[in-house]
Amino acid sequence: MTYLSNLKKVLTENITLKIAALALSFLMWVSLSNDQPVERVLSVRLDYQHVPDGMEISSQTIATVDVHIRMPGRRRTISESDVAAYVDLKDATAGEKIIHLDPQKNARGPAGVEILKLSPPRITLFLEPTVQAMVPVEPAIDGTPAEGFAVVRVAVQPTKVYISGPESHVRRVGNARTETVVIDHHRATETAWVNINVADPKIRIIDTKPVQVIVEIAEKRKEVLIENLPVHVASDLGPINVRPKTIKVCVSVPLAFDTNALSDMIHVVANISELDLAEGKRTVEPEIKIQGTMSDSVKIVSIMPPVLEVRSAGRKR
Template sequence: TRPINLSNAKPGTMVIKNEADAIPFPIGINVLRLQPANITLLIDTLVQKDLPIHPVIEGEPAAGYELGSIKLRPEKLTVSGPKNILESQLALKTYVINLDGLDHSTTLQVQLNLSPEILRLIGETVVSVDISVKERMLTKTVRGIPVNVRAADTPVTAVPGTVTVEAEIPENLIRDTPELAMLFRASASAKDIKNSRQVNVTVAGVNVPNHVPIKIVSVKPEKVSLRILKRSKKKKSKKQ
């Protein structure tokens, strides 16, 4: 073996001559020639760098769904290596993650797609990828939702009797519902009402299994007039 002293080495190219006395041989052996005559070393500064990991995705989730978020664990790696390699490395990337037809959230184990230089430094590396897929929401204006009068002690009618709602509804639910007004319940409370007056209208979306909740954006009108209906008096029959 040829020992080399690197205690005073500096970044750059270092040429070391292979002289006859540089390599120890047993007594009685005369060195006539050494090949190669020189050893060339490329000395570089050892650095440490945090490299973010970027997911590479392709494809689209199933109809009516969209990508909510994608999170990597870990989100970055700390890599130690030669400065000339790491200073030009801005980030690490995964192999392609295919989203085609995905209709639910999932967690995958994905390898990093590394250059040969980085692969030699850190080896094959796997990260966890949390993929959140959600239903695509569409904003719709739905008219003709009947107002149900609650807690009435006396006959009461609501004027107007229907309201219009603007809401965010899952796209798949819109496709599967023949009449969107069926997805809403509107009500007005007549509790303790003695005279006709205006009250607030409460509108809620119907909870449909396997779908995210409907989000109410606005209700028009926000108030309805509750009008007390007069009871019709029964005529007394004359006794014969």
């Protein structure tokens, strides 16, 4: 009983003071534990600073680096935005550059945060002169017109654009390609304003305005040769000899066009009203006149022969 009484006395005497001492000891332990340094790794964007005028990085670059830091335990949080990593290229020249990433020279953090190392420890990049060049614009067309129709012509305006970028990249660019113009089942000419692109991400297009692409669509056509078309002379000079007296004309018409009517629609004229035949033989190009309600559908392809010989019938050869 004496032992238990003594134990009870020890536990209950000055209990307030004992509780205060225990609380103080706990607080000191927490304080000391918070002062223990903590190491972390942050993925931080790598900035490329002060690239010399007229130069640019032509190689693929590392976007981020791992920054290893040590900070006091009492600092509760830190984020990637609190730490910066960078490479200063102000004195760099053209060519290959191997840059060792120094934790003291190539990174910084808040006060009390120690930069231990950067990963990777070094990077390689290439610097090249910036150049410009003019390249053709290549229209991109997809699809097939409606049945019986065909693409007659594709045009783009402007036909060329200026690009800029690292010298070796610019040399490899063959053209700037447009957005795709779709012509599926179209029966008429399609005009579109579209943007242009170069596949190489290092290349910049100087004028980024849209370009105009014109896809001319018309009915499919066939060529027909009409022979033995008589040549008519338009003159007030009396009898005129023309050689040859008949010619051939090749025309283009829609596939469904009735070609039997072509001979009656085509009228060939030798207009010599402004020729001086006093000195003998002259030459003149035949004039082709197409008559009838379907005349707009007929296109002249060629004339054989392309010139006629004319002379006054009263003159000897």
